[in-house]
Amino acid sequence: MPDAVPRPTVAALRARIAHLEGAETHARAVLPFGVDMLDRRMPQGGLARGCLHEVAGGGGGAVDGAAAACFAAGIAARLPGPVLWCVTQADLFAPGLEQAGLSPDRVIYVEAGDDTAVLACMEEGLRHGGLGAVVADVAKLSMTASRRLHLAAKVSGTTGIALRRWRRQADASDFGQPTAAMTRWRVSVLPSAPLPVPGVGRRRWLIELIRARAGESFDLELEGCDGTGHLGLPADVADRSAASSGRQHALG
Amino acid sequence: MARVISVCLPMWPIDRLRRLADSTPSAEAPLILVGRVGNRRVVTAACEAAMGLGLRIGMPVSKAQALVPDLRVEAADPRADLEALERLGLWLLQRIAPIVEVDPPDGVVIDVTGADHLHGGEEALLEMLLGRLTLSGITARLAIADTWGAAHALARHHRESAACIALPGATAAVLAPLPLTALRLPQATVAGLQDLGFATIGDLMDTPRAPLTLRFGAELCRRLDQALGEMAEPIDPLRPASLVEVRRSFAEPIAAAETIARYIGKLVVDLCTALEARGEGARRLDLLCWRVDNRIETVRVGLAVAQRDPKRLTRLLCDKIPGIDPGFGIEIITLTATLAEPLVPRQASSLLEQAPPDISDLVDMLANRVGHRSVYRLSPVASDVPERSVARIAALSPDQGLGWPGHWPRPSRLLPRPEPIDTLALLPDHPPNWISWRGIRHRVRRADRPERIFGEWWKRDAEARAVRDYFRIEDEAGQRFWIFRAGDGEDAATGSHRWFIHGMFG
Numbered sequence: 001m002p003d004a005v006p007r008p009t010v011a012a013l014r015a016r017i018a019h020l021e022g023a024e025t026h027a028r029a030v031l032p033f034g035v036d037m038l039d040r041r042m043p044q045g046g047l048a049r050g051c052l053h054e055v056a057g058g059g060g061g062a063v064d065g066a067a068a069a070c071f072a073a074g075i076a077a078r079l080p081g082p083v084l085w086c087v088t089q090a091d092l093f094a095p096g097l098e099q100a101g102l103s104p105d106r107v108i109y110v111e112a113g114d115d116t117a118v119l120a121c122m123e124e125g126l127r128h129g130g131l132g133a134v135v136a137d138v139a140k141l142s143m144t145a146s147r148r149l150h151l152a153a154k155v156s157g158t159t160g161i162a163l164r165r166w167r168r169q170a171d172a173s174d175f176g177q178p179t180a181a182m183t184r185w186r187v188s189v190l191p192s193a194p195l196p197v198p199g200v201g202r203r204r205w206l207i208e209l210i211r212a213r214a215g216e217s218f219d220l221e222l223e224g225c226d227g228t229g230h231l232g233l234p235a236d237v238a239d240r241s242a243a244s245s246g247r248q249h250a251l252g
Numbered sequence: 253m254a255r256v257i258s259v260c261l262p263m264w265p266i267d268r269l270r271r272l273a274d275s276t277p278s279a280e281a282p283l284i285l286v287g288r289v290g291n292r293r294v295v296t297a298a299c300e301a302a303m304g305l306g307l308r309i310g311m312p313v314s315k316a317q318a319l320v321p322d323l324r325v326e327a328a329d330p331r332a333d334l335e336a337l338e339r340l341g342l343w344l345l346q347r348i349a350p351i352v353e354v355d356p357p358d359g360v361v362i363d364v365t366g367a368d369h370l371h372g373g374e375e376a377l378l379e380m381l382l383g384r385l386t387l388s389g390i391t392a393r394l395a396i397a398d399t400w401g402a403a404h405a406l407a408r409h410h411r412e413s414a415a416c417i418a419l420p421g422a423t424a425a426v427l428a429p430l431p432l433t434a435l436r437l438p439q440a441t442v443a444g445l446q447d448l449g450f451a452t453i454g455d456l457m458d459t460p461r462a463p464l465t466l467r468f469g470a471e472l473c474r475r476l477d478q479a480l481g482e483m484a485e486p487i488d489p490l491r492p493a494s495l496v497e498v499r500r501s502f503a504e505p506i507a508a509a510e511t512i513a514r515y516i517g518k519l520v521v522d523l524c525t526a527l528e529a530r531g532e533g534a535r536r537l538d539l540l541c542w543r544v545d546n547r548i549e550t551v552r553v554g555l556a557v558a559q560r561d562p563k564r565l566t567r568l569l570c571d572k573i574p575g576i577d578p579g580f581g582i583e584i585i586t587l588t589a590t591l592a593e594p595l596v597p598r599q600a601s602s603l604l605e606q607a608p609p610d611i612s613d614l615v616d617m618l619a620n621r622v623g624h625r626s627v628y629r630l631s632p633v634a635s636d637v638p639e640r641s642v643a644r645i646a647a648l649s650p651d652q653g654l655g656w657p658g659h660w661p662r663p664s665r666l667l668p669r670p671e672p673i674d675t676l677a678l679l680p681d682h683p684p685n686w687i688s689w690r691g692i693r694h695r696v697r698r699a700d701r702p703e704r705i706f707g708e709w710w711k712r713d714a715e716a717r718a719v720r721d722y723f724r725i726e727d728e729a730g731q732r733f734w735i736f737r738a739g740d741g742e743d744a745a746t747g748s749h750r751w752f753i754h755g756m757f758g
Contacts, residue, residue: 069664070758082609093665093666096757098655104652112622128613191697200726227658
């Protein structure tokens with residue numbers, strides 16, 4: 001969050017913490033979402049590149065992971081370079097991903113047998129450095145594995161997205177376990193905006209940032225990715241934005 | 253435990269001749285091949301048509317010509333048959349597994365230990381191999397078993413299907429009912445055993461060995477033990493002189509992973525020098541480690557594009573070291589470029605444009621780890637049927653620049669096959685009021701007008717009138733599903749009017 005008044009002590013402390021964490025000295029590049037309300041609340045004004053991020057679906061989406069996949073596809077679409085997508089079961093539908101902005105020419109799929117193999121492939125992809133993003137469908141992500149992935153991402157500057165997806169709804173509680181990921185998101189579907197005619201409007205998601213290093217968690221209602229991978233601000237929320245930003249200032 | 257495929261080519265001389273010249277005018281006439289046995293000219297091979305007319309192998313030629321008036325008679329050429337068999341062996345070596353040996357006169361044996369997963373399992377491997385051979389016009393029978401002897405016997409004496417799999421450890425059970433001729437014994441021995449009343453291999457297994465050896469010699473028990481896997485029968489790998497091969501033998505057997513890695517590094521450098529002299533790059537590499545106990549450990553790596561970079565090749569091979577079991581030590585290591593292609597030099601970089609990142613090494617590494625079929629890109633296919641609209645292409649194929657028509661929303665996850673759901677809906681063109689899927693009932697709040705997809709009559713006759721009506725529906729919680737009704741809702745001939753769920757939107 002950009003501070004209204006510069007606070008040198010806090011800035012120095014942050015630099016010291018970053019040094020202790022072993023982060024590289026230069027400022028890490030970020031990928032803004034292009035939605036002001038979202039970017040303003042992220043610690044660095046967007047999604048940090050060259051890091052591991054986690055995305056899970058909320059509710060029934062924890063099992064099918066459809067909305068989470070679109071969210072991840074949208075992020076990957078806005079990063080330059082080829083994308084590696086590691087899966088255990090091949091149920092992604094490429095035309096649907098294209099509608100979230102990710103063209104088929106950019107994605108290389110790797111079908112690995114189990115979670116361990118998927119994580120190993122993801123690490124190779126992150127280490128390589130020639131890719132724009134690496135996405136992997138995984139159920140279990142241990143602290144050790146996530147730290148390895150995060151370090152690999154940091155060295156090469158490739159962004160990694162672990163798409164958490166479980167076989168059963170009950171396993172989704174695993175999402176509470178700590179990992180080394182930079183941010184942790186949950187994307188749940190919401191009823192679409194009502195249209196004046198019968199039909200389904202543009203998809204809407206409840207996007208929750210559950211955990212962010214050096215940042216605060218929040219949730220937002222947004223419109224799903226469009227054909228370029230950008231999220232949208234729903235019209236009724238956009239009208240409210242003046243009021244909510246006022247509240248932000250009052251809090252800050 | 254080893255796994256061995258035996259390929260039996262019962263019609264090999266005929267198939268070879270037909271493949272040479274299939275456009276001759278009299279190609280349909282029954283064909284026999286003629287060779288000499290002593291002073292007589294006899295039939296050595298006959299095509300199916302000739303067999304159907306009553307001709308048999310070993311029959312005098314004059315008799316065959318008397319039986320069938322317009323018979324095509326060609327001279328048999330055993331040497332050319334053997335040479336062609338070696339060429340087939342080389343082809344199998346390049347495509348299937350690193351250890352292949354020709355098994356004259358009518359077979360090839362392949363050691364596929366640890367190589368089957370790259371082809372999608374043993375069943376898929378046999379099916380692929382049989383398909384490729386049949387398409388090339390070669391009659392083949394295949395069997396996979398724990399030993400050469402068992403696979404050899406099954407391929408030649410298993411009657412039910414052209415490809416058969418003996419599960420690991422089941423060798424004795426599958427061998428027992430087979431006749432004695434399956435054991436690769438001299439004719440005289442088989443005849444002698446039959447005179448004594450032995451009919452199947454199972455009879456032999458139940459008989460004490462000593463009297464048998466006394467009467468028929470050591471050969472009988474040796475063949476039996478080889479088939480049962482109690483005695484090793486090494487397969488000597490086929491290595492044609494045209495392949496680039498480097499080898500290194502050790503005075504003291506090596507076993508440590510670091511030592512193996514060091515020697516792999518040295519061999520790769522030698523190999524790259526040899527390839528450079530020929531202007532080629534490797535597409536497939538075979539590393540063979542000859543253990544002191546006479547077994548061969550193999551590593552095979554494939555590359556998406558031809559490469560001659562020692563660092564990259566070393567990395568790929570060293571990635572596989574954990575899979576090498578050195579046993580009591582490795583005596584010899586050979587490294588072969590099984591498939592090599594001319595390497596076209598490319599300009600490394602230019603000042604004007606930024607080259608796209610080279611990810612071929614990553615693709616190679618992943619492909620060697622999870623199998624070449626499991627690393628792919630998806631490409632559009634001009635088809636309205638959702639499951640046919642996507643095709644897998646090679647991961648490094650050039651950009652297609654194509655997409656799917658985007659005016660209809662498509663889900664991000666597609667079920668492997670549509671699952672039936674319970675619904676309540678007004679026909680013909682209303683969406684359901686509710687759906688029940690996997691035991692959970694969803695009330696439909698919003699839905700799109702149906703998108704009609706017609707069957708593709710050019711693919712299957714049954715689809716000539718088939719219709720699917722796809723709806724995008726949204727339940728109260730906001731979950732969006734892709735469902736369809738088979739049929740147009742009015743005419744029963746267009747479909748069963750049952751409802752299915754096919755995908756989930758994000």
